[in-house]
Amino acid sequence: MIEYIAKWAEHFFVLPVRWFRIHYRNWRELRQRCKVCGCRDKFDFDVPDEVWQAVVPPKYQNRVVCLACFDDFAKKKEVDYSASIQELYFAGDKAGLTFRKV
Numbered sequence: 283m284i285e286y287i288a289k290w291a292e293h294f295f296v297l298p299v300r301w302f303r304i305h306y307r308n309w310r311e312l313r314q315r316c317k318v319c320g321c322r323d324k325f326d327f328d329v330p331d332e333v334w335q336a337v338v339p340p341k342y343q344n345r346v347v348c349l350a351c352f353d354d355f356a357k358k359k360e361v362d363y364s365a366s367i368q369e370l371y372f373a374g375d376k377a378g379l380t381f382r383k384v
Contacts, residue, residue: 314346316346316347316348316350316351317342317345317346318342318345318347318348318351319348319350319351321348321350323346323348324372324373325348325349325370325371325372325373326370326371326372326373327349327352327367327369327370327371328367328368328369329352329363329366329367330366333361333363333366336359336361337352337355337356337359337361337363338352338355339355349370367383368382368383369381369382369383
């Protein structure tokens, strides 16, 4: 019975408070996070919709996916997206950089 109450309390009180604290901090600081791994997304990239739909699972189609997770998905599905990325943007706390394909 005590285990049941502890699980219930964690599910309805502890976890929602943790979720709210993390998301409120990210919202307040305007930080964008990857919805796959939860890491702070510092690289912004753009690929055509056809490549995005071929690589990213439907669950994450309309969400933020970091470059590392996108690369993992592409590797699993054996999709070469290297020709699709023309520019890569880095958004750091002190500087922002643009990398262009040569």
